[in-house]
Amino acid sequence: MSDAPSAQAEKMNFQAEVKQLLHLMIHSLYSNREIFLRELISNASDACDKLRFEALDKSELFEGDGELKIRIRFDAEAKTVTVSDNGIGMNRDEVITNLGTIAKSGTKEFFGQLTGDQKKDAHLIGQFGVGFYSAFIVADRVTVRTRRAGVAAAEGVQWECAMTGDTAGEYQVAPIDKADRGTEITLHLRDGQEDLLSGWKLRELVRKYSDHIVQPIVMTKEKWDEEKGAQVATDEEETVNQANALWARPRNEITDEEYTAFYKHVGHDFQEPLAWTHAKVEGRHEYTQLLYIPGNAPFDMWDRNARHGIKLYVRRVFIMDDAEKLMPMYLRFVRGVVDSADLPLNVSREILQESKDIDTLRAGCTKKVLGLLEDLAKNDAEKYTTFWKAFGNVLKEGVGEDSANREKIAGLLRFASTHADTVDQVVTLADYIGRMKEGQEKIYYVTAETFNAAKNSPHLEVFRKKGIEVLLLSDRVDEWVIGYLTEFDGKALQSVAKGGVDLGALEDESEKKEVEKLADEYKDLLERVKTSLGERVKDVRVTHRLTDSPACLVADEHDMGMNLARILKAAGQEAPSSKPILELNPTHPAVQRLNTEAEHFDDWAAVLFDQALLAEGGTLDDPATFVKRTNALMLALSNAQ
Numbered sequence: 020m021s022d023a024p025s026a027q028a029e030k031m032n033f034q035a036e037v038k039q040l041l042h043l044m045i046h047s048l049y050s051n052r053e054i055f056l057r058e059l060i061s062n063a064s065d066a067c068d069k070l071r072f073e074a075l076d077k078s079e080l081f082e083g084d085g086e087l088k089i090r091i092r093f094d095a096e097a098k099t100v101t102v103s104d105n106g107i108g109m110n111r112d113e114v115i116t117n118l119g120t121i122a123k124s125g126t127k128e129f130f131g132q133l134t135g136d137q138k139k140d141a142h143l144i145g146q147f148g149v150g151f152y153s154a155f156i157v158a159d160r161v162t163v164r165t166r167r168a169g170v171a172a173a174e175g176v177q178w179e180c181a182m183t184g185d186t187a188g189e190y191q192v193a194p195i196d197k198a199d200r201g202t203e204i205t206l207h208l209r210d211g212q213e214d215l216l217s218g219w220k221l222r223e224l225v226r227k228y229s230d231h232i233v234q235p236i237v238m239t240k241e242k243w244d245e246e247k248g249a250q251v252a253t254d255e256e257e258t259v260n261q262a263n264a265l266w267a268r269p270r271n272e273i274t275d276e277e278y279t280a281f282y283k284h285v286g287h288d289f290q291e292p293l294a295w296t297h298a299k300v301e302g303r304h305e306y307t308q309l310l311y312i313p314g315n316a317p318f319d320m321w322d323r324n325a326r327h328g329i330k331l332y333v334r335r336v337f338i339m340d341d342a343e344k345l346m347p348m349y350l351r352f353v354r355g356v357v358d359s360a361d362l363p364l365n366v367s368r369e370i371l372q373e374s375k376d377i378d379t380l381r382a383g384c385t386k387k388v389l390g391l392l393e394d395l396a397k398n399d400a401e402k403y404t405t406f407w408k409a410f411g412n413v414l415k416e417g418v419g420e421d422s423a424n425r426e427k428i429a430g431l432l433r434f435a436s437t438h439a440d441t442v443d444q445v446v447t448l449a450d451y452i453g454r455m456k457e458g459q460e461k462i463y464y465v466t467a468e469t470f471n472a473a474k475n476s477p478h479l480e481v482f483r484k485k486g487i488e489v490l491l492l493s494d495r496v497d498e499w500v501i502g503y504l505t506e507f508d509g510k511a512l513q514s515v516a517k518g519g520v521d522l523g524a525l526e527d528e529s530e531k532k533e534v535e536k537l538a539d540e541y542k543d544l545l546e547r548v549k550t551s552l553g554e555r556v557k558d559v560r561v562t563h564r565l566t567d568s569p570a571c572l573v574a575d576e577h578d579m580g581m582n583l584a585r586i587l588k589a590a591g592q593e594a595p596s597s598k599p600i601l602e603l604n605p606t607h608p609a610v611q612r613l614n615t616e617a618e619h620f621d622d623w624a625a626v627l628f629d630q631a632l633l634a635e636g637g638t639l640d641d642p643a644t645f646v647k648r649t650n651a652l653m654l655a656l657s658n659a660q
């Protein structure tokens with residue numbers, strides 16, 4: 020029963036998503052039921068960290084008790100397990116928001132991806148974050164008693180939810196008196212969970228999952244009672260975890276299991292990390308970094324304001340969460356801890372904004388992470404592939420964002436190309452250069468909105484014929500990457516859909532002469548087409564790049580590529596309007612036919628232009644006229660036969 024006077028208790032309904040999540044949690048995560056303790060301890064530890072941070076300039080929040088700790092108790096008779104902390108606590112509004120709703124970004128995507136298959140869904144919930152609600156895996160009633168630091172005892176709040184009978188979708192909130200600040204969470208265990216009512220079992224779980232928690236986790240000491248033949252509680256308390264900073268220990272004394280358990284806490288992740296790097300840096304600035312690459316992208320990765328980044332400590336004292344200044348945006352998936360020996364203990368977010376020391380820390384952390392990625396790429400291709408699939412598109416942002424490390428980041432990029440002609444992004448720029456034809460000076464690429472549009476682009480025809488590899492870029496961010504990455508290892512990057520194709524030494528003299536000759540022969544035709552198309556084209560010329568298609572559109576050397584112009588337009592941005600150049604393939608029968616056409620010349624010219632635009636991935640601004648013209652030409656042809 021609740022300790023609160025029921026007259027003042029208020030019934031409230033969970034947000035619909037919470038109900039769904041609770042249901043899923045209980046059904047999909049049952050085989051992982053032990054994690055509830057890790058999650059509650061992790062939250063308690065975060066609550067202590069938050070208090071420490073808020074108390075930096077408001078020491079009265081400690082209320083005379085600065086020794087932050089987490090306590091675990093159990094009551095075998097009442098069948099309860101209680102986790103309490105003397106951290107920041109919550110007020111009524113916070114209780115309702117934090118425990119009654121899900122305010123996370125990515126919530127919609129998460130629910131959209133659920134399949135009903137328990138295994139798959141368990142994996143998804145893990146990625147989404149299990150948190151407080153995991154308590155309901157082992158408990159059918161949960162009581163939270165909490166009081167925010169710094170407010171009066173009478174401002175305590177009790178939250179309670181029973182998952183039985185008709186009340187499953189609702190919870191109760193009531194005011195209570197709570198003398199000590201912080202949060203106490205009592206789990207009323209479900210039938211069959213009695214094994215958790217044991218000091219030995221709970222200690223085992225703490226050691227297994229929460230040993231690395233920095234605050235002491237205390238439990239009542241037990242001793243063996245011969246008469247009763249059982250362990251009995253004493254009046255003393257003892258710390259049951261290591262309660263020291265894992266990152267401050269020497270690397271060779273930390274096991275992989277410990278690194279992994281620590282990651283799950285700092286990364287708010289349910290799954291294993293992909294890789295980590297742990298180093299103590301000495302010199303002008305002294306700091307320790309323990310940085311992890313997660314195995315999966317979190318749901319809120321595309322939310323550039325998402326939290327959960329790097330925790331900053333100063334000489335092992337927690338300073339702040341999500342110190343975004345410590346990692347560049349394009350490495351926002353990195354999780355972990357940086358512990359500085361030089362920053363002042365009273366450092367604030369504002370000081371951090373301007374601190375030169377932070378710039379040094381960030382440069383050091385960035386270097387470490389890029390080094391770790393290089394190492395993975397070189398020595399563990401499988402892991403690197405996993406990394407690339409999850410975070411490749413975020414890393415690409417770095418090409419524009421971090422000019423100092425541009426070459427390094429470029430070396431980490433992976434592309435699809437005409438070499439394998441598959442959608443898999445596996446080609447490095449170095450691989451490409453290694454396969455360049457003799458006499459080839461540039462790295463060629465094509466950008467398009469989809470992989471198939473890139474792969475089948477008419478602009479590739481001459482490259483395919485000559486066996487020259489072309490990178491196939493179809494991720495949105497690629498246009499941005501290419502805008503900054505103009506060369507790699509001394510080789511310029513060149514779009515196959517821009518400017519004239521100058522294949523340099525790859526083109527033989529006779530081919531060049533042939534094109535020049537055709538250009539001369541077709542001079543009049545080019546002029547007529549240009550006049551016919553009027554404002555739609557900048558120029559009309561004979562192509563070097565087509566072998567099979569009759570026509571294609573290209574952007575002038577210094578104009579914006581057409582794919583980028585479309586992306587900008589779709590994003591509602593002004594793109595400088597530049598007209599394309601139409602290139603015609605005089606060896607194609609359609610173009611030869613055009614040369615002799617009199618009556619339907621304008622229709623032919625317009626259809627060739629529109630087809631080239633479609634093949635290039637563009638959209639017609641007047642599709643109905645295109646259809647009408649094509650039909651008219653088909654009829655004219657069949658009448659002529």
Ligand SMILES: Nc1ncnc2c1ncn2[C@@H]1O[C@H](COP(=O)(O)OP(=O)(O)OP(=O)(O)O)[C@@H](O)[C@H]1O
Binds near residue numbers: 062063066109152
């Ligand atoms: N012991 C506690 N003391 C103070 N606040 C708490 C405590 N436990 C939970 N909360 C609050 O409730 C919120 C929701 O907790 P929950 O565990 O569901 O998610 P989370 O910790 O924010 O994220 P994640 O599930 O990804 O770890 C927390 O963000 C915190 O604000």
